Amino acid sequence: MRATPIACCTIAAALAFLPGAGSVQARTLLVGPGAGIEHVADAARVAQDGDIVEILPGDYRGDVAVWTQKSLTIRGVGRMPRMIADGQNVEGKAIWVLRNGDFLIENIAFTGARVEDHTGAGIRFERGRLTVRNSLFTDNEIGLMTSNDAESALTIENSEFAQAPRDRGQLKHLLYVGAIRRLQVTGSRFHGGFEGHLIKSRARENQIRYNFIYDGPTGKAAYELEFPNGGIAFVIGNVVGQSRDTTNPVVIAYGAEGSRWTDNGLYLSHNTLISDRWSGTWFLRVWSSRLPVETEIVAVNNLTVGLGVFDLGAPGQFAGNVPLLQWALGDPDTLDFRLAEQSVLRGRGVVPPSYRGQSLAPSFEFAFPIGLEPIPAQPSWTPGAFQSTRLSP
Numbered sequence: 001m002r003a004t005p006i007a008c009c010t011i012a013a014a015l016a017f018l019p020g021a022g023s024v025q026a027r028t029l030l031v032g033p034g035a036g037i038e039h040v041a042d043a044a045r046v047a048q049d050g051d052i053v054e055i056l057p058g059d060y061r062g063d064v065a066v067w068t069q070k071s072l073t074i075r076g077v078g079r080m081p082r083m084i085a086d087g088q089n090v091e092g093k094a095i096w097v098l099r100n101g102d103f104l105i106e107n108i109a110f111t112g113a114r115v116e117d118h119t120g121a122g123i124r125f126e127r128g129r130l131t132v133r134n135s136l137f138t139d140n141e142i143g144l145m146t147s148n149d150a151e152s153a154l155t156i157e158n159s160e161f162a163q164a165p166r167d168r169g170q171l172k173h174l175l176y177v178g179a180i181r182r183l184q185v186t187g188s189r190f191h192g193g194f195e196g197h198l199i200k201s202r203a204r205e206n207q208i209r210y211n212f213i214y215d216g217p218t219g220k221a222a223y224e225l226e227f228p229n230g231g232i233a234f235v236i237g238n239v240v241g242q243s244r245d246t247t248n249p250v251v252i253a254y255g256a257e258g259s260r261w262t263d264n265g266l267y268l269s270h271n272t273l274i275s276d277r278w279s280g281t282w283f284l285r286v287w288s289s290r291l292p293v294e295t296e297i298v299a300v301n302n303l304t305v306g307l308g309v310f311d312l313g314a315p316g317q318f319a320g321n322v323p324l325l326q327w328a329l330g331d332p333d334t335l336d337f338r339l340a341e342q343s344v345l346r347g348r349g350v351v352p353p354s355y356r357g358q359s360l361a362p363s364f365e366f367a368f369p370i371g372l373e374p375i376p377a378q379p380s381w382t383p384g385a386f387q388s389t390r391l392s393p
Helices: 008-015 040-046
Strands: 028-031 052-055 059-061 065-067 071-076 082-084 094-098 101-106 109-111 121-125 128-133 136-138 142-146 153-157 160-162 175-177 182-186 189-191 199-201 205-209 212-214 225-227 232-236 239-242 250-254 265-269 272-275 281-286 296-300 303-305 317-319 322-324 329-331 336-339 364-366 372-374
Touching (some): 040 052, 239 250, 250 272
Parallel strands (some): 052 071, 094 121, 109 136, 121 142, 128 153, 175 199, 182 205, 189 212, 205 232, 232 265, 239 272, 265 296, 303 322
Antiparallel strands (some): 329 336, 364 372
16 A cells, blocks of 8 residues: 555544543554554654554555654554555655654564665664564665664564665665664574675674574675674674675674774674585684774684684684584574584583673574574583574474
8 A cells, every 4th residue: 555645634533533542641553454544654643652553464555654753662463564665765765764762663574675875774763772573674775774873772583684685786784783872683584685794783782692694595695794893792692604605705794894982892602603605704704903902802602614714713712613514414404503413512512601791601592483492501502503403393
């Protein structure tokens, strides 16, 4: 459905029938065919701080919006509604622009964002705090993009970013995070990149835990995970992997553009790092000459799978890391990157230490198709992203 203007009196009449209308309490605004408000753009204009916007299932074509509230929950109800750009955008930026507030977005798909400068995003987040949960970003020039506001924070949970377009432009990052205060990504999947990075973050603090950041056989991303300006980065319990056709032979990159923050440190623990390149790769590359001399680089109990170098790419503290070839894993063709059940490496990891008051021991592991599975208490630790021996259903 393409957005069309609705007269103010029509909107006011629709709102009169909504729960909580006319009161100071938060209202629930229902959006969709046959609802009080038919178009998302109209809900964005009339929603007030603290409201809940519920979007019915369906394809919302060209229904682009700017959200200016200070606090708002926006969620799909039932089958995930799809925000399809269909050639439209707001402010030359995105399908949705979130101006400055505390937002929760849940169970919504964003697809097809295109703008003139080739940075069309599913969501452009400008200031405040944003949590994205159980949502999908596909075929966008940039899946989600933030500003450089130093006090903002972004949390992504159990979401999927995929299928960077190949029709125009370059450097299509699935997730592009500016110089914000904090980024946290958990239980999410990133795949099908093209020339840009799967995740690129300039945030001061990064918590990248228990994700499946693997480009896949049809992907053609550059870096899979990049922190170009350093900062604090805890990368724990992830699968991170590049395709055979990657455009840059580096899986994790740190400090390539020099430090922005006064405090820097990279902590890699219990990741499974994969390269499908036959000519070799850098599983980790750190530009130490561009970072403060006191920058900590710590890597514990990681598996590197494929041909390439790991500890040679960075000076630091390395323990319990093991290089492997893919035959040592469960079934890579079905994305089962667990160690084989009979592997002699099971239980052979070192005890994960703590840094900056945070343990490097994983508490969860990624569960297909998206989400987390808790890890029970371990008598000993196995290198890599998975302690269990079987894929979750």
